[in-house]
Amino acid sequence: xxxxxxxxxxxxxxxxxxxxxxxxxxxxxxxxxxxxxxxxxxxxxxxxxxxxxxxxxxxxxxxxxxxxxxxxxxxxxxxxxxxxxxxxxxxxxxxxxxxxxxxxxxxxxxxxxxxxxxxxxxxxxxxxxxxxxxxxxxxxxxxxxxxxxxxxxxxxxxxxxxxxxxxxxxxxxxxxxxxxxxxxxxxxxxxxxxxxxxxxxxx
Amino acid sequence: xxxxxxxxxxxxxxxxxxxxxxxxxxxxxxxxxxxxxxxxxxxxxxxxxxxxxxxxxxxxxxxxxxxxxxxxxxxxxxxxxxxxxxxxxxxxxxxxxxxxxxxxxxxxxxxxxxxxxxxxxxxxxxxxxxxxxxxxxxxxxxxxxxxxxxxxxxxxxxxxxxxxxx
Numbered sequence: 385x386x387x388x389x390x391x392x393x394x395x396x397x398x399x400x401x402x403x404x405x406x407x408x409x410x411x412x413x414x415x416x417x418x419x420x421x422x423x424x425x426x427x428x429x430x431x432x433x434x435x436x437x438x439x440x441x442x443x444x445x446x447x448x449x450x451x452x453x454x455x456x457x458x459x460x461x462x463x464x465x466x467x468x469x470x471x472x473x474x475x476x477x478x479x480x481x482x483x484x485x486x487x488x489x490x491x492x493x494x495x496x497x498x499x500x501x502x503x504x505x506x507x508x509x510x511x512x513x514x515x516x517x518x519x520x521x522x523x524x525x526x527x528x529x530x531x532x533x534x535x536x537x538x539x540x541x542x543x544x545x546x547x548x549x550x551x552x553x554x555x556x557x558x559x560x561x562x563x564x565x566x567x568x569x570x571x572x573x574x575x576x577x578x579x580x581x582x583x584x585x586x587x
Numbered sequence: 588x589x590x591x592x593x594x595x596x597x598x599x600x601x602x603x604x605x606x607x608x609x610x611x612x613x614x615x616x617x618x619x620x621x622x623x624x625x626x627x628x629x630x631x632x633x634x635x636x637x638x639x640x641x642x643x644x645x646x647x648x649x650x651x652x653x654x655x656x657x658x659x660x661x662x663x664x665x666x667x668x669x670x671x672x673x674x675x676x677x678x679x680x681x682x683x684x685x686x687x688x689x690x691x692x693x694x695x696x697x698x699x700x701x702x703x704x705x706x707x708x709x710x711x712x713x714x715x716x717x718x719x720x721x722x723x724x725x726x727x728x729x730x731x732x733x734x735x736x737x738x739x740x741x742x743x744x745x746x747x748x749x750x751x752x753x
Contacts (some may be wrong), residue, residue: 423641465624507723541681
């Protein structure tokens with residue numbers, strides 16, 4: 385996937401001439417508003433049940449958690465930014481774009497399965513892939529593969545808690561799911577948003 | 588703790604690796620992506636903050652016992668459907684999710700139901716979606732991904748019913 389391409393200096397020029405599409409959208413969207421509402425209701429319920437102390441307990445615990453997560457979030461953001469800068473865009477849209485077929489879904493699945501780290505790497509990298517030309521189908525295959533057959537969580541948590549037999553068996557059952565989810569995603573996406581990216585077809 | 592240290596080493600090692608590749612493409616490319624990554628970070632911090640603190644409160648009003656209760660030895664497709672909802676509603680991180688799965692397995696829960704629970708937890712656990720996926724990915728993608736994933740815990744349960752126990 386990330387093999388060096390000495391005979392392909394195009395991405396550098398590309399990166400300077402055309403501004404990269406923003407990967408992270410406006411800070412306040414509907415999802416944020418809905419979550420904020422949900423949080424306010426939950427906090428109010430906690431307050432009614434446990435009083436001010438209960439609310440403050442959770443707040444201090446989560447603030448320390450937040451402090452611990454921040455460096456990893458920074459690393460994830462940098463990883464996503466570097467990857468979207470160094471990946472050759474036209475090659476990504478060829479091998480992971482809407483026209484990439486089964487191969488694109490398989491590449492997305494393989495990429496998700498081998499990606500190191502936790503959610504702080506998976507989602508920034510997935511977002512970077514979307515920005516440089518992967519379609520929803522291949523990106524869904526990647527995210528689903530990371531969460532279902534990625535080795536990171538299985539080795540760190542699932543095997544110690546649920547046992548090796550169950551984990552391996554569960555992973556075998558899950559093997560076809562990323563490709564199927566990606567294929568279903570592509571199938572639905574084309575029908576939901578029928579306008580094709582005509583300018584991509586010409587390249 | 589050593590696992591966390593390993594993750595951090597792997598993570599920053601990867602950042603260093605791709606950073607080096609970007610640097611060899613030329614300092615402007617390197618500086619541009621460094622600035623881009625830092626801006627992403629600054630933009631995302633408020634949303635991560637809302638996710639971390641918010642999911643703590645949501646988790647506090649959905650106690651673990653409620654989830655365990657939903658995962659009774661209910662067999663059949665109704666049990667699978669309950670397991671899927673339970674997986675999505677499970678608060679907390681992987682320790683809690685997998686521990687609930689183990690408890691269900693030991694206390695007589697059906698294997699297909701537990702598989703459906705673990706797969707649904709992996710796909711939809713609300714805390715991961717709120718805390719990580721929505722802040723980092725376009726919201727449209729997240730909702731689309733979740734909607735498209737709905738059949739798959741059921742499919743996993745069906746495969747488990749066909750091929751039998753581990």
